[in-house]
Amino acid sequence: MTLDRLFDSGATRPAKAQADRITIKRPDDWHVHLRDGDMLRSVLPFTAAQFARGIIMPNLVPPVTTSAMAAAYRERILAARPDGSDFTPLMTCYLTDTTSADDIERGYRDGIWVAAKLYPAGATTNAHFGVTSIAGLAPVLQRMEKIGMKLLVHGEATDPAVDIFDREADFMEKELLPLLKRHPGLKVVVEHATTAETLDIVRAHKDHAAATLTPHHLIINRTSIFQGGLRPHLYCLPVAKRERHRLALRAAATSGDPCFFIGTDTAPHTRSNKERECCSAGVFGGATALQTYVQVFDEEGALDRFEAFASLNGARFYGLPVNTGTITLQRRAGTMPPAVSVGDDEVVVFRGGETLPWSIEAVQP
Ligand code: NCD
Ligand code: ZN
Numbered sequence: 024m025t026l027d028r029l030f031d032s033g034a035t036r037p038a039k040a041q042a043d044r045i046t047i048k049r050p051d052d053w054h055v056h057l058r059d060g061d062m063l064r065s066v067l068p069f070t071a072a073q074f075a076r077g078i079i080m081p082n083l084v085p086p087v088t089t090s091a092m093a094a095a096y097r098e099r100i101l102a103a104r105p106d107g108s109d110f111t112p113l114m115t116c117y118l119t120d121t122t123s124a125d126d127i128e129r130g131y132r133d134g135i136w137v138a139a140k141l142y143p144a145g146a147t148t149n150a151h152f153g154v155t156s157i158a159g160l161a162p163v164l165q166r167m168e169k170i171g172m173k174l175l176v177h178g179e180a181t182d183p184a185v186d187i188f189d190r191e192a193d194f195m196e197k198e199l200l201p202l203l204k205r206h207p208g209l210k211v212v213v214e215h216a217t218t219a220e221t222l223d224i225v226r227a228h229k230d231h232a233a234a235t236l237t238p239h240h241l242i243i244n245r246t247s248i249f250q251g252g253l254r255p256h257l258y259c260l261p262v263a264k265r266e267r268h269r270l271a272l273r274a275a276a277t278s279g280d281p282c283f284f285i286g287t288d289t290a291p292h293t294r295s296n297k298e299r300e301c302c303s304a305g306v307f308g309g310a311t312a313l314q315t316y317v318q319v320f321d322e323e324g325a326l327d328r329f330e331a332f333a334s335l336n337g338a339r340f341y342g343l344p345v346n347t348g349t350i351t352l353q354r355r356a357g358t359m360p361p362a363v364s365v366g367d368d369e370v371v372v373f374r375g376g377e378t379l380p381w382s383i384e385a386v387q388p
Contacts, residue, residue, distance in 0.1 A: 041321050043354040047330035049075040049346035049386065050313065053337045054175075054214050054235045054286030056080045056305070057100060057112075064103050065365040066291050069310040071110035073383065075346040078175070078286070081117035081140055082149035088117050090130030097135070109388055113137045113341075115175065119152050120159060124166035131172045137341065138173035138212075139163075143181045143194070147260040148290065148304050150177065157198055161205070168209040173341060175212045176202075178221065179261055188245065191218050191261045203228050210340065215240065215288045217261045219271035225282055233340045235286020236276045238315035239306045239373055244269045255302040256371045259290060262304075276316075276332055277325035284337035287312045293368040308373040310359045315374060317352045317381045348388040357382035 055070055055077040057063050070077055079100065081087035087096055093114040100112045116122070116130060116139040130136045141160070142153030154160055167174055180193035195218075203211060203224075213225055216234040225234040239259065244266045248257045257263070275283050289312065290305030297303060308315070313333070320329040338345045361376035362369040 041324065041326050044351065044384070045317065045326055045329060045353075046349050046351045048334040049348040049350050049388075050285055050333035051076040051078075051337055051346070052287050052289070052309075052312070053078045053212070053284055053341070054080065054237075054288050055309065056082070056288070056290045058291060059083055059096070059099065061366040062291060062293075062370075063099065065363050065370065066289070066307070066309055067100065067103050067110070068105045068108075069363070070287075070289065071104055071108040072386070073309070073313050073350075074110065075348065076111045076113055076343075078138065079112045079114055081115045082142065082147075084149055086117035086119075086149060086152050087115070088119055088122065088152070090116070090126065090133060090135040093130065093135050115140045117142070117152070118154055118160065118163065120155055122160070122163050124162045127163055127172065128166055128170055131170055136172075138175050139167060140175045140177070142177045143179065143198075145181050146177050146179045146190075148292075153177075157202060164202075164206050164209055168206050171210070171342070173210045173212060175214055178213050178216075187262055188264060191216075191264075192220055195221050195224055200224065203232060207231065212286075212340070214286060215261060216275075217264050217272070218268050222271055222275045222283075226280065229280070229282040233282040233284065233336070234275075235288070235337075236272055236283055237286065237288045237306075238308045238312050238319075239263070239288075240269065241273050241276060241319045242269075242315060242374075255297045256373070257306065258297075258302055258304055259288065259306045260304040273319055273323055277320055277323040277328055279325075279328040279331050281331070281336045281339060283332060284340065285312070285316065285333050286337075291365075291370045293365055294362065294371055295368055297371065306373050307363075307370050310363070310372045311374045311379060313350070313352060313383060314357070314359075314379040314381045318379065321354070321381065348386065350386050351384040352381050353384040354380060355382045355384070356380060
């Protein structure tokens with residue numbers, strides 16, 4: 024069963040006529056899990072076909088905690104690119120309780136990483152080496168503030184007593200707001216925002232805060248995960264929330280507001296890891312990301328704002344140049360494969376096999 028039958032997107036068709044074709048500067052993915060080994064080789068071509076650059080998440084096993092590890096991982100990604108691909112990985116450092124401010128600064132000055140990722144310990148996949156006390160990280164955060172290095176935050180509470188649907192809200196109140204106050208010069212990206220309240224907090228701090236929005240959180244709500252039975256391939260963290268939040272995310276993405284930009288959080292897991300007694304968190308959205316985002320902008324009557332969200336806002340926040348090439352998307356029905364093979368297993372593609380109303384027409388590097 025495909026998602027469009029599962030879930031009516033609920034968008035009212037825009038009154039104004041929308042273009043059937045759109046050419047924008049090449050977009051970047053500001054949040055991507057490429058993994059390593061066979062998985063890296065299987066999923067990277069999809070991200071590289073869509074995006075010029077990617078902020079590479081460091082939650083490998085073991086995590087990317089040193090600049091030497093980041094440099095080596097970067098080389099493995101470059102080596103796994105399809106022939107002719109110019110995809111540029113932008114590396115990140117996985118913060119732990121023992122990360123040193125000097126190491127962070129050295130890796131940044133040497134051009135090895137552009138940002139550091141804060142996972143509250145245990146909050147998500149491979150986050151068990153994450154940070155147990157954000158206050159204890161103050162020397163590192165002060166240094167990042169001083170040198171202009173970005174902090175990327177997985178914003179969910181880790182107290183098992185907090186309801187899973189409230190973990191983002193709890194974190195924002197108890198951890199993010201105090202952090203933004205303590206470090207007014209620190210540039211912070213709230214990754215994969217899923218609630219209306221998080222969006223309000225980001226807007227209120229947009230001089231130094233921004234948020235990435237995933238394709239799947241613009242399409243599914245929490246009911247979708249249980250539609251007709253339990254759907255492990257729609258389970259990710261933060262878990263999708265109520266419909267009012269999905270509508271708020273769509274409004275934020277299509278608003279043109281510079282504090283919101285693409286971050287697919289494409290997070291592949293093998294089918295056997297998804298379809299087991301305890302399913303891993305993560306949706307593999309990398310193969311259908313732009314088709315999904317542009318569909319949302321079309322449905323919301325906001326195609327004229329798609330380039331800002333996809334290709335301008337993130338680069339501006341990161342202080343990086345906008346890409347010179349372009350990509351053309353067209354209103355033409357297309358499909359992506361239901362799954363992609365990885366070794367002798369496979370990864371299920373978000374919206375794979377579904378008829379997608381928009382297709383990628385051409386990439387002009
Ligand atoms: C991500 C993963 O699998 O690495 N999973 C997810 O559900 N999004 C980790 C993360 O970004 O939370
Ligand atoms: Zn992620």
